[in-house]
Amino acid sequence: MKKNKTARGYFLNTAVIVLLFTAFQILTAAKGSQGAFKLVLVPSIWQCCYLMVLAASLNLVLGFMGQLSLGHCGFMAIGAYTAALLSLACERAEWFDGKNDPRFLAVLIISVLAAGLLAALFSLLVGIPALRLKGDYLAIITLGFGMIIINIINNLPFCGQDGLALGSAGASLYKNGLGFGSKAKVQFLWFALAVTILSLTLLFMFVRSKYGRAIKAIRDDEIAASASGINTSKYKVLTFAYSAFFAGIAGALYACTNATLSTSSFAFTNGGILNSTFVVVMVVLGGMGSLTGSAVAAVIMFLVNYEIKNGQWVSLLPASLSGIFEYPMLVYALVLIIVILFRPKGIFGTYEFSLQNLIPDIRNAIKRHRAAKAEKEEAKANA
Amino acid sequence: MNTFFQTLIVGLRLGSIYALVALGYTMVYGIIRLINFAHGDFIMVGGYTMIFVIPVVLRLGLPAWAAVLAAIVVCALVGMGTELVAYRPVRKKGTNMTALITAIAMSLFLENLAQAIPAIGPNPKVASQIFKAGGIHIGTVTMEYTTIITLVISAVVMIVLFTFTQKTRLGRAMRCVSEDKAAATLMGINVNSTILLTFGIGSGLAAVAALMYMAQYPKVYTTMGALLGLKAFVSAVLGGIGIIPGAVLGGIVIGLVESFTTAYISSSMADTFVFLILIIVLILKPAGIMGKNIGEKV
Amino acid sequence: MKTSRFFSILLVLCMVFCIAAAGGSAFAADDQIIIGLISPNTGALAAYGTGIVTGADLAVEEINAAGGILGRQVQLIKTDDQSDPTECLNAFNSLVAKGVGLIIGSATSGCTSAITDAANEEEVCILSPTATADSITTEDDFIFRACYADSFQGAIAAAYAKQAGFDKVGVVYCAADVYSKGLFDSFSKACAEYGIELAAEQSSASLDVQDYTNQFTAMVNAGVEFVYAPYYYDVIGPYVVPQARAAGYSGIIMGADGYDTTPDYVVAGADLTAFNDVYWTNHYDPSDTSEKVSSFVQAYEAKYGSIPSAFGATGYDCVYMYKQAIEAAGSEDSVAVRDALADRSAVYECVTGTFSLDESGTPLKGAAIISFQSDGSTVTSKLVDVVTQLP
């Protein structure tokens, strides 16, 4: 019976994904050239895609394994630069000609995979020494590692500020590499969605296997985990690399959305949404230990960030309120503090959104709500 | 040879600042085992306080450094406020991880709050000269008085803090709290007020560090604490976190590494070497240069 | 459990709200000419954004008071890019989705380069006030600017060194900053052309570096008397110049437009004679007594209470350049305006000089070479020369 349920879950998820995917394709075909769809919605989906993958991959380390890594954007930077440079090199070697060339798809896939692999490789370099250390030390080493990566990329002659030269005269990613302009973003939207769904699925598979159990055990009690025969360092390093792989993939998706790359976007002191600490905010907001929570939180953070800067409703607010929104980072910091203070488990806690359990969950929630209401009324009546 | 001495002096100059900041980090970490990410931002708070107070102080005919008194008060209040509003409630119900994330949030909050205050804004500000220029000449290089004062202050603060934690009643209370909060409560120590006091002292130290930082590097801006705090924390870890003399040692080592890398290896890779040194030391000696390795109780 | 549901409801509401808002379109009155403005209003480079926004606001106010463009009022839609390329692209897309065809922005080359391709694809005009990287503008595109390019600015510094008789120079630059690195590249290229030896090359890892003593000790050791140090005002004033002098370097320090407003960022009470022999190139000279400049400076001071920076001046110029181009085109249609801007015979009389645009869309204008003068307690700027042509 249990196995049937699992099989049904797989079937349901696949069906819904395929359905959504088709819907998206139809929508794309119908509205592909329309301004707001092409210029606002599609680029937003692209950005949500890499933020979702990034946040979910960090959740593996932070939420499931209980290790604070503050250098996650370093891995993303590695991925972004790897994918960008590889695609530029392929173009220079004339392996593909424009985005409609079928060979481009091969280059694209290889670039994305290479981005993940290189990020995973670097994560081994930092993880093997660093993961022997406990929480706080790991945080500081990964933070330092993030800075080293930026520092090194800045100093590499072929990828610093020169290699991905600026603007239309330089080797633009839109023209020469895997970067997608507005029209191409619509055309390749399926790719972003596919990579994201696949990444999230693979992260899920990891968590729902012996690896997931092992790292949750490490999170809950490292000594007891090793006393239960779990090779803690092996699982920690492996998980770190698995997570970095997807951070690298997120980086590749990031490179796809941009015409140029700049290391300052990934830097610790950067005030933007790609700051490593902000990925931590997403994970905490969504719930440490809930991959779907991370994905939802990434979308929320993106929307808040986007709306604060480009939305119209901010200007509808009274002046005293909209004043705060001129400083989006201040809003995030406040949100983070409030969430930690009042709901330290984040929005989802460790709950995973699932299609299969959606209806029973809602039914239970309503039942609980009714029961609570009835109890309250009873209490009132008694009083 | 002159280059060597010059590099050494630059290293000491940077190192003495890192040491002073690291003392504040180590102080707080030693008691509540929390990386107070906001400590760097307390320095920013101290810096801006002095920017605004120095003109007043000068008008009163006092030396510019007297402004540090105001900064100490403001920093201590901000530090204790942070503890009361954010850290204490989280410590009560959260884990180490949530406490650390709160610290990051506080750091972001302070940085961005400063930027949102109209009198501060996004533009950097430059302080007036705090100490008279001049120094001891060794050949063609000059060891500035400011550097010497910073080193002396670091040493004095180190000795005072060390004696305070070892010899006085309050200091012993702090150490008790750091060892075992529950046991400390049983011994009649008010854990909350001890931690509050620790934050007061640690944040007050940030103001002193801000003074010495501004005396040598007179620019104040809202994110100044981020990198400075990070390097100072690295110093504290390198020396052995929670160990007061270790912070000073670590700070000076980091300053020297940074300076010598700039002068002799690559001027644009200094940060990389700083963190490489940290990683290497932590691998060889996970508790830092002066730290003792204490296993978890089973 | 209750709070959890509260959060989820909040979340759903928030998403619906956002999507609804994102779908909104142009909101300005039909009879207005809309110009979009993208600048870093928050974040690390907020100071630039503030400069550009104030300058542009002033220009729009003046134009509207004088009857607008083609008899229609002008409205600026301001957006913030936090000096991040992705945010810049988001801002660009949202402006274009609202139907904006003329955009001023962004402040830095890094951000501007993120939107150039997109602007060409969407056929939207970009007029950048201060993106100086050479590759930003090319022929036959929709990208223009109101400032000269790095190659010109760096070469002017090299030419100045040549003219002053230095055959051996040094460079200190920031390896992590596009602006600083770009100027370093063009300066060193020009040096090679003019036969000047680059005897010492030092860099800093980030703009957060506070100590430049070692870098200048290396300059002293190399025996150079002319150092090109393309940094920004807030690094030059408190750090680079005083530390260079303390390290025993007494030669010339030369910089670029980033030195603008340095006198506001020097250490009061310190010996400021260190700032003698510091030269820099700028878009304009605020102390210029010409009618155009002085009336701008006066109006700006009256409105904001401070002397405008080069960002304020170029932001102001951008609006007037669009005004002239729209009037020439007879409409604010982006393709027509592009054609008007691409007309090389058009002459723009601006605060930052009187110029026409070259084939790529970069102004052909001179650079003011300015030196700092100090009596020991204050620092003032003095115009040395205006260079219009490279040797």
Place this chain on the structure above:
Amino acid sequence: MPEQKMPVLETRKLGISFGGLKAVSDFNIKIFPGELVGLIGPNGAGKTSVFNLLTGVYPPTEGTVILDGKPLNGKKTYQFVEAGVARTFQNIRLFKQMSVIENVKAACTKDIEYGLFAATFRTPKFWKAEKAVTEKAMRLLEICGLADVSELPAASLPYGRQRKLEIARALATDMKILLLDEPAAGMNPTETAELLACIQTIREQFGIAILLIEHDMSLVMNICERIQVIDYGQTIASGTPSEIAANKRVIAAYLGE
């Protein structure tokens, strides 16, 4: 006679010192297959330190632990477990946020064969292994009487059942010898009785050796075949329960001189 057989666990001159303090010194013990041995001693005698040495949590400063004739010097805790030593903790250390069955499954990790590829792509091998491990975990939970709460979070169990879950988790490692650190501490008489029954079942079903630290003298005297007594880190007596009960040094150590 057990003496002729090879001991499953043997220590030779095992010792550890923290700084200058010798917590355990010259500790020698031989445990034979199927035996139930008790380790007793007053508070602070070093019993838990011995357990930590026997499971590799502390690396010994002197001496060796030998399991099935193989020395385990320099091995990490998880390697001790792989070799066949499992333990419970004095202060319960469960994986609190995980469900009861997941706690047991986590301890099976080392015996699950599939790799990363099989796990992420859900090959038939994965399903087979997962099915096997679920069955095994359920069986162990049934033995320990926890089958009814298998899906609840471990932290939500009452104290006595948490103890049992710890035992179930230890059993999942397929050990040769089980070390129980004060399993009856804090239990009421009913719970203790249940625990005793549980231990008996385990001995019958698995035939493993058990080393037990316990304060509850009656429990130790009742079930242990042999008892070793330590005080101040040193063995002061060893023998059958009745011998120990009559030993003067033991009485002195417990009652104080």
